[in-house]
Amino acid sequence: MASKTHVDGNKVTIDDSLYHVSAAGGQYAVTDEFGLRTGYFSVRGRVVTPEDYGVEGAHPVLQIGKLWAAANLWKANEKSTSSLPTKGFCRVVTHEKASEADLEKARAYRAWMRKQPGCKASYYVTDPSSGKGMTISIWETRDQMNAAKEARPPEGAVLLKSLGVEVFPMVEEP
Incomplete structure (x- = not known):
């Protein structure tokens, strides 16, 4: 079953779990809705590199980072390249x-x-x-x-x- 996801600014929701993304010196910190840090990720171009703390019950930082980056960083880039003819x-x-x-x-x-x-x-x-x-x-x-x-x-x-x-x-x- 596919997870239900939603991104609203720096809030990422996966199923019923809420995560907050904040800038942290060249990378992004991920905390859960209770303020527990679950890890960090960095973004270079379209590559998300996670540092996942492996918090039990938390979704993977890579998944959270990709969702956040897609909504906040890549959306504008996709619109600008959508006019290119592709195969x-x-x-x-x-x-x-x-x-x-x-x-x-x-x-x-x-x-x-x-x-x-x-x-x-x-x-x-x-x-x-x-x-x-x-x-x-x-x-x-x-x-x-x-x-x-x-x-x-x-x-x-x-x-x-x-x-x-x-x-x-x-x-x-x-």
């Missing part, structure tokens, strides 16, 4: 080194994702020396890409933990 959208997710067990779950997730409406392709690339990886997916529309993020994959299909996410409009196809 779809490319979503690039960066990952730390993954275990073989995590890679198996990620392969199952990518197989499921490729079956979602609008998904043209999905790739996983890795640097053998560092183990860092990237998942690259190509989508027909931004709405289809966002709908897949909200959909529930089958049991055992899991995304790799992300360090950052960037979305680019595609202006040329190979």
